[in-house]
Amino acid sequence: MKTYIIGAGSVGKTLAVCLHHQGKEVELIRGREGQGKPHQQKITLQFKDGSSIEADIKISTLNNHKALEGLVVLTNKSFGNEALAEKLESIAKKSPLVLLQNGLGVEQPFLEKGFGELYRCVLFMTSQHSAPNTVSYKPVAESPIGIIKQKTSSLETVVGLLDTPNFRFVAERNIQRTIWKKAIANSVFNSICPLLEVDNGIFHRNKEVLAIAQRVITECVTIANKKGVDLGTSELEDQILTISRMSDGQFISTLQDINNKRETEIDTLNFEIYRMAQAMNLSDRVKETRLLGELVKLKSELHR
Secondary structure: OOEEEEOOOHHHHHHHHHHHHOOOOEEEEEOOOOOOOOEEEEEEEEEOOOOEEEEEEEEEEHHHOOOOOOEEEEOOOHHHHHHHHHHHOOOOOOOOEEEOOOOOOOOHHHHHOOOOOEEEEOOOEEEEEEEOOEEEEEEOOOEEEEEEEOOOOOHHHHHHHHOEOOEOEEEOOOHHHHHHHHHHHHHHHHHHHHHHOOOOOHHHHOHHHHHHHHHHHHHHHHHHHHOOOOOOHHHHHHHHHHHHHHOOOOOOHHHHHHHOOOOOOHHHOHHHHHHHHHHOOOHHHOHHHHHHHHHHHHHHHHHO
16 A cells, blocks of 8 residues: 655655655655645655665655545644645545644544544654755654544554554554643643753753643643543653653754744644633633743744
8 A cells, every 4th residue: 555645844754765665655745835746856864873764755745646545644734734634535535544743633624524544643753854855863662553533444554554664653552642641741842942942851951940841741631631531740740851861952843843933733732732621611720831832822923
């Protein structure tokens, strides 16, 4: 089965190179651009140990396709999902769709359009462009994939199509718990680090900044528990510190987006948690989470 990756950022390019390197058929589709002829592009993937692999990847746009018959993987920014669901409804509604995106509720536009095969993946890797066609990549752990909605495809088949030695995926039956853990961690990193303009390592280096993170974790865990997701504050704090130590010196994507005058994904993180709290009449329980989100949004808008 051919894999179509929508979103030609660092994650999409990383996945495309890893799949191609294993002899799998893959095509990279630019999510925002509507026009342009298909072409080949040499992409280099650099690993932390200094080694690298490269591949000639076919790159196209959605307008080049009347149908996407295969596995469709989304690595685009989630704020574009509503428009993307509109575009994909006529050309990919029958294909299994895997969302490699951060945040809560990012699958909702596709559920509303009636897509029958939906999967969520929580990524445990870091990647960023070190040059226009070169991506620096660091795998952290296997990235779990779980079912949101399923009719015919099997989870194991989907995982098998994406799994490669350089980019590992694994089936996860309780994907919602993993989604929430990552979303809470992202609500911490993607709000505090951009506002302070510091790298991810700040939480294990500075007790005062860690204390802010702990308050956000407590707020978010309260909402997760009310939604029926069993999480504890201590495991989230441990996760934040582990990620912080492993990514010392690396800057979070939201800070990169702000500096590059791009829209951020804060709406599917801090603001989505606040919206859930509002719906349960618990908005007073997430005041700090909301405030940090509002400041990030203002900072992003001022930079643009």
